Amino acid sequence: MKETKIYERPKSWKKGVHTHYCPGCGHGITHRILCEVIDELGIQEKTIGIAPVGCAAMMYDYIDVDFCEAAHGRAPALATGLKRTRPDQVVFTYQGDGDLASIGTAEIVHVANRGEKITTIFINNAIYGMTGGQMAPTTLVGQRATTCPEGRDPNLAGYPMRMCELLATLKTPAYIARVSVAQPKYIIEAKKAIKKAFEYQISGKGYSFVEVLSNCPTNWGMQPVKAFEWTVSAMMPYYPLGVFKDFDKEAE
Amino acid sequence: MARVLMKGTEAIAEAAIQAGCKYFFGYPITPQNEIPEYMSAKLPKIGGAYVQAESEVAAINMVMGGGATGTKIMTSSSSPGISLMSEGLSYIAGCEIPAVIVNVMRAGPGLGGILPAQGDYFQATKGGGNGDYRLLVLAPSTLQEAVDLTQLAFDLAFKYRNPVMILADGFMGQMMEAVEIKEYKGQDYDVVPWALGNMEKRGKRTILKSLYLDPGDLEHHNIKLNEKYKKMQEEEVRYEEFYADDADVLIAAFGTTARIAKSAIVNLRKEGKKVGMVRPITLFPFPYDVIKERASKAKHVLVMEMNMGQMLEDVKLAVGERTPVSFFGHAGGISHSVKEIEEKIREIL
Numbered sequence: 001m002k003e004t005k006i007y008e009r010p011k012s013w014k015k016g017v018h019t020h021y022c023p024g025c026g027h028g029i030t031h032r033i034l035c036e037v038i039d040e041l042g043i044q045e046k047t048i049g050i051a052p053v054g055c056a057a058m059m060y061d062y063i064d065v066d067f068c069e070a071a072h073g074r075a076p077a078l079a080t081g082l083k084r085t086r087p088d089q090v091v092f093t094y095q096g097d098g099d100l101a102s103i104g105t106a107e108i109v110h111v112a113n114r115g116e117k118i119t120t121i122f123i124n125n126a127i128y129g130m131t132g133g134q135m136a137p138t139t140l141v142g143q144r145a146t147t148c149p150e151g152r153d154p155n156l157a158g159y160p161m162r163m164c165e166l167l168a169t170l171k172t173p174a175y176i177a178r179v180s181v182a183q184p185k186y187i188i189e190a191k192k193a194i195k196k197a198f199e200y201q202i203s204g205k206g207y208s209f210v211e212v213l214s215n216c217p218t219n220w221g222m223q224p225v226k227a228f229e230w231t232v233s234a235m236m237p238y239y240p241l242g243v244f245k246d247f248d249k250e251a252e
Numbered sequence: 253m254a255r256v257l258m259k260g261t262e263a264i265a266e267a268a269i270q271a272g273c274k275y276f277f278g279y280p281i282t283p284q285n286e287i288p289e290y291m292s293a294k295l296p297k298i299g300g301a302y303v304q305a306e307s308e309v310a311a312i313n314m315v316m317g318g319g320a321t322g323t324k325i326m327t328s329s330s331s332p333g334i335s336l337m338s339e340g341l342s343y344i345a346g347c348e349i350p351a352v353i354v355n356v357m358r359a360g361p362g363l364g365g366i367l368p369a370q371g372d373y374f375q376a377t378k379g380g381g382n383g384d385y386r387l388l389v390l391a392p393s394t395l396q397e398a399v400d401l402t403q404l405a406f407d408l409a410f411k412y413r414n415p416v417m418i419l420a421d422g423f424m425g426q427m428m429e430a431v432e433i434k435e436y437k438g439q440d441y442d443v444v445p446w447a448l449g450n451m452e453k454r455g456k457r458t459i460l461k462s463l464y465l466d467p468g469d470l471e472h473h474n475i476k477l478n479e480k481y482k483k484m485q486e487e488e489v490r491y492e493e494f495y496a497d498d499a500d501v502l503i504a505a506f507g508t509t510a511r512i513a514k515s516a517i518v519n520l521r522k523e524g525k526k527v528g529m530v531r532p533i534t535l536f537p538f539p540y541d542v543i544k545e546r547a548s549k550a551k552h553v554l555v556m557e558m559n560m561g562q563m564l565e566d567v568k569l570a571v572g573e574r575t576p577v578s579f580f581g582h583a584g585g586i587s588h589s590v591k592e593i594e595e596k597i598r599e600i601l
Contacts, residue, residue: 045452051461060459066448068320069461070313071343077310081317081325084301085275086449089321107313110306 010035012044014064024224026214026231027056029181030123033191034094035063037198047090048082050075054096055129073104076111079118090201092119098128101137101161108167115172115206119197122163122211126235133219137161140238145219164211164244174206174247178239180213182231186241193243205247213239255430260395261286263431264328264354264418265294267399271406271436273324273352274300277314279307279333282366283422284356287328308333312340312353319349320460322443322450324406328354330422331372332363334380341415342381345477346462348446350409352402353387354418356425359585367585368422370507373562376419377536384474386481388416388488389535391506395429401533403436408488410441412480419535421558423508423587481537490533491542495521499528501597502550502575504543504567506532509556509588516593527597535563543570552600553577558587 009015012035021027038044047065051057053072060067066089070078075093083091100108100122111118127145128134135145135152138160142151152160164178175197179190190212197208213235217227243249258266265287268276276291292302305311311327318325329337334355344351355376359369376389388408392398398420405416444450451457464470492510495517496502505513510531520527530546532539547553553575555564561579571577580596582588 046449048448057463060461064457066451066457067459067461068317068448069343069347069459069463071339074309074313074340077305077313078317078320080303080305080310081275081277081314081319082321082448083317084303084314085318085321085323085325089449106306107310110310114303 010039012038012064014062017062019062020058021055022218024215024217024227025055026125026181026212027123029187030121030190030212030214031059031062033187033194034121036191037195038065040195041198041202043090043198043202046088047092048086050079050091050093052093052095052099054099056094056096056123057130059094073099073102073107075099076104076107076116076120080111080114080116083116083118087117090198092121092198094121095123096129097122097124097126097136097138101163108163109170112167112173112207112209113170115174117201117204117206119201119208120210121194122209123214124163124211124239125214125216126160127216127219129216129219133216140234160238162239164209167209168244172206173209173245175200175208176245177209177243178211178213178241180231180236180241182213182215182228200247213241255432257428257430258395259286259426259428260398260420261356261425262290263395263399263433264402264420265290266433267402268326268352268406269294269298270433271324271403271438273326273406274298275318275323275325276327277303277305277311277318277325278327278329279305279311281308281330281333283358283425284328284330284354287354308336309339312337312344315351315353316340316344316347316349319344319351320347320448322447326352326354328356330356330358331360334372334375338375338380341387342383342385343462344415345385345387346383347460348413349415349460350413351415352405352409352418353415354402354420357419357421359583365585368426368508368558368587369583369585370421370509370558371562371583372419373535373557373559376417377538385477386414386484386536388412388414388484389419390416391419391533391535392424393507393511393531395424395427395431398424399431399433403438407438411439412484413446414480419507421507485537488534489537489539491539492531492533493528493542493546494531495528496530496546497528498526499546500526500551501600502546502553503527503529503556504532504553504563505529505556506535506563509558512588512590513556513593515590516597519590519594520597525597525601532563538566540566540570543567547571547575550575554597554600555579556588556593557581559583
């Protein structure tokens with residue numbers, strides 16, 4: 001009988017390790033997609049990742065490429081220094097919503113506007129995960145968090161920030177897309193987008209940014225399945241999936 | 253290169269280039285703007301890069317990224333900008349990344365003023381950022397020394413894999429003087445074992461981080477860093493003695509203040525007054541031993557700074573109770589005059 005392998009550990013996933021992420025968390029899926037893309041592009045030995053502050057701070061324990069840690073919000077600046085001194089390397093930042101859309105707003109806007117040839121994976125789960133469920137800039141109106149126990153009030157905290165749309169107002173970035181890992185059909189699209197983002201970096205087209213609508217079952221207080229349903233039912237209407245900027249399409 | 257008349261900031265920038273620095277990340281702030289301006293004009297022409305960051309916060313993190321690949325990197329700023337860089341400096345030290353940072357000090361606190369001062373001594377030598385870390389701090393007193401120390405700074409940064417700060421008061425940045433800037437090859441340090449971007453050569457990946465969630469691991473990391481700082485104290489202490497061996501009044505001063513003091517010392521020596529000075533060149537590691545030794549034979553120690561008494565604390569630590577220590581400071585951008593130093597010393601004698 002001929003054996004067909006339908007599942008194996010990506011080469012760039014470290015052997016024999018299991019993540020510390022909560023059951024049902026979207027980080028694991030996104031990490032795996034990232035590894036598959038790195039393998040498919042054959043760039044494991046020339047990829048430098050920037051680990052964020054937050055739940056994914058220890059992503060280097062799982063993904064087997066060079067890594068540098070960044071202070072909260074500063075990954076895009078760090079990536080700039082890495083890429084400018086080593087343009088032959090493939091550099092990515094992996095940042096959550098507190099990191100990217102709050103404390104690191106200046107850094108993300110300017111890395112995109114300079115058109116640094118790096119890739120950003122932005123995990124939007126509408127809450128601060130690691131610190132225990134505080135309100136994020138992406139927390140939905142009415143969504144409860146430990147620092148908005150009555151739900152987010154737009155009169156006090158403003159409306160949730162749509163980072164793809166905000167960055168797409170800039171002329172420089174090459175690729176900006178929003179995807180999700182909430183269901184298999186979305187995961188397939190997410191992988192395509194992340195691969196394209198890396199390809200744009202490698203071919204020198206410019207800055208690429210992929211927002212991933214994820215979840216946080218623990219801090220949302222939901223079962224994993226329910227949490228991913230909520231990503232689809234509550235987050236997607238406010239954060240529509242799609243491509244907001246595409247260098248190739250603009251060139252046509 | 254023959255001696256040429258240059259402004260301090262530009263001399264520092266050219267010295268860095270001649271030491272092999274091809275990358276500069278910075279943000280404008282007075283009084284050091286000529287450094288980023290000089291770099292923006294020169295670096296693209298020699299295959300390097302200048303990036304004007306969106307803030308000092310971003311600039312220091314670009315420096316961290318550039319240093320993480322084992323590349324010679326520099327940034328410069330002035331006092332309030334260095335405050336913004338303090339977070340990054342702590343991470344750079346914690347991750348053991350080489351980098352050179354120039355602080356052309358202006359008067360504080362807060363926005364303060366743009367005139368020269370030495371008010372960032374504590375910030376440079378005692379921390380600024382969080383946690384147990386040290387910067388190597390070099391304080392030039394002439395423009396030639398600023399050139400030489402800038403070039404040395406790259407060697408020290410790679411020798412120790414640690415950030416090195418050139419702590420220059422505003423005079424060092426803004427005055428003009430004849431300097432000779434030679435090409436400086438420096439030591440060859442193999443960065444492949446630790447720097448990012450060498451996975452292919454090394455055969456395995458590497459991680460630069462300061463995060464250690466296990467308390468045992470973090471203590472170990474702190475002990476390892478501390479051993480490095482001890483080695484700096486053993487091997488890198490630099491100072492200048494000026495008529496210090498028989499001084500009745502021993503002055504301790506750094507940077508431009510020390511240079512002004514020299515004129516007063518020369519004048520007073522002509523009157524037969526035994527005045528001398530120890531001038532720390534490295535502020536960390538601090539030359540405690542020589543100050544202790546010279547102070548033990550002096551009748552009085554006078555600390556002078558363009559601040560309200562910061563290095564004073566280290567001098568007192570060195571001198572102890574053996575000899576009286578007094579302080580004469582200026583702040584706000586005012587420097588000492590030779591005449592008032594002479595008067596002060598006559599009072600003491």
